[in-house]
Amino acid sequence: MNRRGDDFARVYEEHVWIVYGFLAYRLRDQAAAEDLTQATFEHALRAWSRFDPRRGSERTWLLTIARNLLIDHHRRDHSSRIEIDEGMLPSVPGPETRLTASHEIVEALSRLGDRDREVIALRFGGDLTGPEIAALVGLTLANVQQILSRSLRKLRSMLDETGFSELRDGARAR
Numbered sequence: 467m468n469r470r471g472d473d474f475a476r477v478y479e480e481h482v483w484i485v486y487g488f489l490a491y492r493l494r495d496q497a498a499a500e501d502l503t504q505a506t507f508e509h510a511l512r513a514w515s516r517f518d519p520r521r522g523s524e525r526t527w528l529l530t531i532a533r534n535l536l537i538d539h540h541r542r543d544h545s546s547r548i549e550i551d552e553g554m555l556p557s558v559p560g561p562e563t564r565l566t567a568s569h570e571i572v573e574a575l576s577r578l579g580d581r582d583r584e585v586i587a588l589r590f591g592g593d594l595t596g597p598e599i600a601a602l603v604g605l606t607l608a609n610v611q612q613i614l615s616r617s618l619r620k621l622r623s624m625l626d627e628t629g630f631s632e633l634r635d636g637a638r639a640r
């Protein structure tokens with residue numbers, strides 16, 4: 467393998483689970499998360515010669531690609547289907563159940579707004595820092611921190627209502 471291929475192989479090995487983690491937080495379909503992860507790295511490989519480390523980290527660059535593919539996926543998905551009240555459908559566990567140990571956390575995450583879930587997914591699924599999230603989604607760092615703080619408080623409140631304490635205990639352990 468040439469130097470360029472070796473570099474990309476390293477990038478893939480270091481970041482594939484971060485990209486998948488972000489997508490799995492945002493999608494309820496494991497196959498779709500896997501497909502979009504694959505598409506992210508296909509796009510990245512084609513654009514690898516244009517990657518400029520002075521403009522951002524490899525992780526941020528890959529998550530930007532993944533986020534754009536996710537937006538396209540949702541546009542395609544919503545334009546070709548009939549609107550259905552999802553509350554009337556049975557709940558089917560998705561890939562997020564492998565990333566979290568509890569149904570309560572998955573349920574609480576699903577009750578948050580899209581922006582809140584996206585920031586949480588980028589922070590905990592994509593392992594991005596506050597400044598990286600701000601740059602990626604076009605918000606100020608203060609706004610990202612506020613969204614993250616408010617979202618985690620909402621999650622804790624929802625989980626406290628159910629008597630669930632793992633999130634609070636896990637947050638203290640970090």
